[in-house]
Amino acid sequence: MTTRGQPQESEAFLVLEDGSVHRGYAFGAARADAIGEVVFNTSMVGYQEMLTDPSYGGQILVPTYPLQGNYGINDRDVESSRIQVRGFVVREVCNLPSNRLSTRTLDEYLRDEGVPGVYGVDTRALTRRLRTAGVMMGIIVTGGGPEEALEQLRRAPDYGSLDLVSEVAAAVPYEWAEGPGGLPPDAPRIVVMDEGLKYNILRLLRRRGCAVTVVPSATPLDDIVALRPAGVLLSPGPGDPALLDTVVRTAQGLLGRLPVMGICLGHQVVARALGGRTYKLKFGHRGGNHPVKDLATDRVTITAQNHGYAVDGDGLPPGLDVSHLNLNDNTVEGLTHRELPLLTIQYHSEASPGPLDNEYLFDRFLDLIRENR
Numbered sequence: 001m002t003t004r005g006q007p008q009e010s011e012a013f014l015v016l017e018d019g020s021v022h023r024g025y026a027f028g029a030a031r032a033d034a035i036g037e038v039v040f041n042t043s044m045v046g047y048q049e050m051l052t053d054p055s056y057g058g059q060i061l062v063p064t065y066p067l068q069g070n071y072g073i074n075d076r077d078v079e080s081s082r083i084q085v086r087g088f089v090v091r092e093v094c095n096l097p098s099n100r101l102s103t104r105t106l107d108e109y110l111r112d113e114g115v116p117g118v119y120g121v122d123t124r125a126l127t128r129r130l131r132t133a134g135v136m137m138g139i140i141v142t143g144g145g146p147e148e149a150l151e152q153l154r155r156a157p158d159y160g161s162l163d164l165v166s167e168v169a170a171a172v173p174y175e176w177a178e179g180p181g182g183l184p185p186d187a188p189r190i191v192v193m194d195e196g197l198k199y200n201i202l203r204l205l206r207r208r209g210c211a212v213t214v215v216p217s218a219t220p221l222d223d224i225v226a227l228r229p230a231g232v233l234l235s236p237g238p239g240d241p242a243l244l245d246t247v248v249r250t251a252q253g254l255l256g257r258l259p260v261m262g263i264c265l266g267h268q269v270v271a272r273a274l275g276g277r278t279y280k281l282k283f284g285h286r287g288g289n290h291p292v293k294d295l296a297t298d299r300v301t302i303t304a305q306n307h308g309y310a311v312d313g314d315g316l317p318p319g320l321d322v323s324h325l326n327l328n329d330n331t332v333e334g335l336t337h338r339e340l341p342l343l344t345i346q347y348h349s350e351a352s353p354g355p356l357d358n359e360y361l362f363d364r365f366l367d368l369i370r371e372n373r
Contacts (some may be wrong), residue, residue, distance in 0.1 A: 046353020304354025
């Protein structure tokens with residue numbers, strides 16, 4: 001038995017584009033058309049935050065930790081308005097959670113949101129396959145055979161060809177009101193360009209006394225400037241930054257005009273706006289245990305990460321310097337500029353899930369804003 005509290009077992013499959021079939025049992029929503037890029041995450045906890053992270057848009061998520069669902073689902077640990085993954089593949093799922101905050105099970109959560117899952121899969125073997133061959137497209141099958149599913153998968157568009165930001169980002173601007181009230185009239189206004197943001201970015205800015213306005217990623221430059229922000233933050237999000245020419249042009253107009261912070265996809269967009277290059281990683285960085293060195297302080301912190309693309313550190317344009325390095329593979333994890341008020345990081349300083357070691361970067365951004373004033 002590979003589940004706890006599961007009332008019945010219905011066979012399901014995860015079929016990868018290389019033809020491999022990973023057998024298990026269905027939970028969550030009963031759908032047969034969940035197609036996405038299959039990726040793994042090495043965090044031991046935080047499945048609710050992972051499921052609602054918009055950076056997983058267009059992807060099927062495989063956590064390497066074997067047991068999922070043991071503390072249920074609550075109304076607090078959400079990072080967006082809905083589940084963002086296209087499917088969830090686990091070794092063992094618990095349907096008898098123990099947590100005073102829990103309001104429903106993981107199975108019920110996926111079912112309510114229309115997202116299929118597969119349990120009973122050897123996720124360690126699946127992860128080894130993805131590390132060896134690289135991430136690849138896959139399909140979750142809860143009805144029919146693997147052969148038909150593979151044909152359907154081969155007709156589907158590749159993850160790297162999709163503009164996923166438009167699927168997960170806000171459609172209209174809004175003010176973030178959660179947090180301490182009674183902000184002073186001179187509270188700095190931060191405009192957050194939503195490319196697939198996590199709510200904890202907004203919570204941490206508000207906690208630091210900022211008025212926070214969220215705008216869609218396609219918002220014109222003049223509309224952003226008209227909000228009279230003290231600074232602009234380009235958020236994380238899914239997909240290939242090479243598809244975001246409109247956002248890149250907006251970033252070009254902001255740089256040198258206002259202090260800018262870029263996180264994850266926002267970091268990549270800023271690099272491209274300044275003439276840098278990005279590329280796709282073999283299997284990406286996803287988890288809460290990635291060591292990163294801050295080159296300004298020589299301090300090493302453990303970071304939360306979720307990205308499949310990176311900035312090319314070779315041939316960076318003049319004035320742009322690498323500020324942080326990943327100690328696992330020496331990929332670029334942050335950038336600063338010698339003349340412009342700019343700070344970018346590839347990892348998630350807002351965590352959720354993951355360690356809180358890197359919240360200091362929001363303070364560094366606010367220091368940059370004060371210096372610019």
